[in-house]
Amino acid sequence: MIMLRKLLLVTFMFMFVAQSLAAQVYLTRNGTIRFFSEAPLENIEAVNRQVNSALNVENGEFVFRLPMRSFSFEKALMQEHFNDNFVESHKYPNASFQGEIPDMDVLDLTSGEEIDVVVQGELTIKDVTKPIRETGTLRMEDDTIHGKAVFIVKPEAYNIRIPNRYTRNIASEIEVSVDVTLSPQ
Amino acid sequence: MCRIFTIAMIALSGFMTPSLAAQELMDMLDDQEEETTYAVNTFFTTRVINGQSVENPYPGDLLFIVSHHFGRLNQGAYELWGLDQATIRLGFEYGVSERLALSVGRSSYEKTFDGFVKYKLLRQKSGARNAPVSVSLFSGAYLKSLRWPEGSDFEFKHRMSYVHQLLIARQFSRQVSLQLTPAWVHRNLVPAVDDPNDFFVLGLGGRWRFSDWAGISLEYFHRFHEPESYETHNSFSIGVDLDTGGHVFQLHFTNSQPMFEPGFLTDTRGDFLDGDIYFGFHIKRTFSLR
Numbered sequence: 001m002i003m004l005r006k007l008l009l010v011t012f013m014f015m016f017v018a019q020s021l022a023a024q025v026y027l028t029r030n031g032t033i034r035f036f037s038e039a040p041l042e043n044i045e046a047v048n049r050q051v052n053s054a055l056n057v058e059n060g061e062f063v064f065r066l067p068m069r070s071f072s073f074e075k076a077l078m079q080e081h082f083n084d085n086f087v088e089s090h091k092y093p094n095a096s097f098q099g100e101i102p103d104m105d106v107l108d109l110t111s112g113e114e115i116d117v118v119v120q121g122e123l124t125i126k127d128v129t130k131p132i133r134e135t136g137t138l139r140m141e142d143d144t145i146h147g148k149a150v151f152i153v154k155p156e157a158y159n160i161r162i163p164n165r166y167t168r169n170i171a172s173e174i175e176v177s178v179d180v181t182l183s184p185q
Numbered sequence: 186m187c188r189i190f191t192i193a194m195i196a197l198s199g200f201m202t203p204s205l206a207a208q209e210l211m212d213m214l215d216d217q218e219e220e221t222t223y224a225v226n227t228f229f230t231t232r233v234i235n236g237q238s239v240e241n242p243y244p245g246d247l248l249f250i251v252s253h254h255f256g257r258l259n260q261g262a263y264e265l266w267g268l269d270q271a272t273i274r275l276g277f278e279y280g281v282s283e284r285l286a287l288s289v290g291r292s293s294y295e296k297t298f299d300g301f302v303k304y305k306l307l308r309q310k311s312g313a314r315n316a317p318v319s320v321s322l323f324s325g326a327y328l329k330s331l332r333w334p335e336g337s338d339f340e341f342k343h344r345m346s347y348v349h350q351l352l353i354a355r356q357f358s359r360q361v362s363l364q365l366t367p368a369w370v371h372r373n374l375v376p377a378v379d380d381p382n383d384f385f386v387l388g389l390g391g392r393w394r395f396s397d398w399a400g401i402s403l404e405y406f407h408r409f410h411e412p413e414s415y416e417t418h419n420s421f422s423i424g425v426d427l428d429t430g431g432h433v434f435q436l437h438f439t440n441s442q443p444m445f446e447p448g449f450l451t452d453t454r455g456d457f458l459d460g461d462i463y464f465g466f467h468i469k470r471t472f473s474l475r
Contacts, residue, residue, distance in 0.1 A: 084397075085398065098208070163398070
């Protein structure tokens, strides 16, 4: 009987812990990441609406994961070349970011204002992981947290080889825009 | 004893709460459904060499194709190994939908107009849904517009030929793709009474992609019927494909002078082993109309 009560207590404890963990995580599975390449001959834009992201508001830990194949382009042939030749999504299906918002504990999201934040961590594309540190904004609205950031990624740094003949078609610096609406888990 | 254990548990869980590692957070994103992945780039473009491949233009894309076959190599230096002569075909292909493509073209060989439809019946895929091969259906009609000899009583129908093909391809790896192409050719008019009007042909094509942007292709068509009144051969071609993004260049050597189906399937006059080899190329330019 005592054993049973002990077991129950422990179980309750774990449920309580699980509950508190869930409450502090904000998550989305349909965030948006766009990229934009500006080159003399053409501008190329692609959008991915299957971005997964989670933010732990307790300690500021912030992660992203997105399937590369879900970038859609204006021209289908570009999409094929992007997946097949440039990012090789058959070999490297996902890109990810694992990092944090270091100031999370001093941020006051409850004001509903847009707050500038620093996000730092490791960005992984094509199995190449690089430290990045970028600025973005967070805004809390009702129950959800909106996160936005714009930063530059150099394809070359992530082993994305662009043949010389494309230098007038594809920029060497790609502008990446992140837009996520995270809901409590 | 029991109480100590409980306190220990509480203390422990207090420690655990804030230390939800980024990796655990990442794991929360993991339970995603498996998706279906379609084979892309089984061949660089809509033709293996002379023959059709399972590839279609993307919906809304228009391909403009300039094809060129020079003269026979074995004509020697006086004809600059065939470069003094040329047979050409100009063609357009349009992707109507994900599965359907339409095309029109005109060849200088016998002043032939052609038109065809190509429909993807099955697409090779893996993941949530699987299919080991891609299968397309091809139907083409061909009009020989060369003027009849003076005083002959041929009718319009005698100008027509038809070709139906099943294209069955498998991408074994990113590098290696193979295609089987059973074909049925019907010619309304043949040179002699004993010549068959219907021909069955089996094609075998393959590609080895040695880099992201380039590959080597082989193509062979075996005929099960031959005309009696004149000599023809099985079509054999070898070529290099260069993909430059918007353009695909296909350079090849072949014993077939014509570049439209009834021509190279059943009217290949050259004997590859005797040096009746034509150097040629296709240049494809893609225009996105949508």
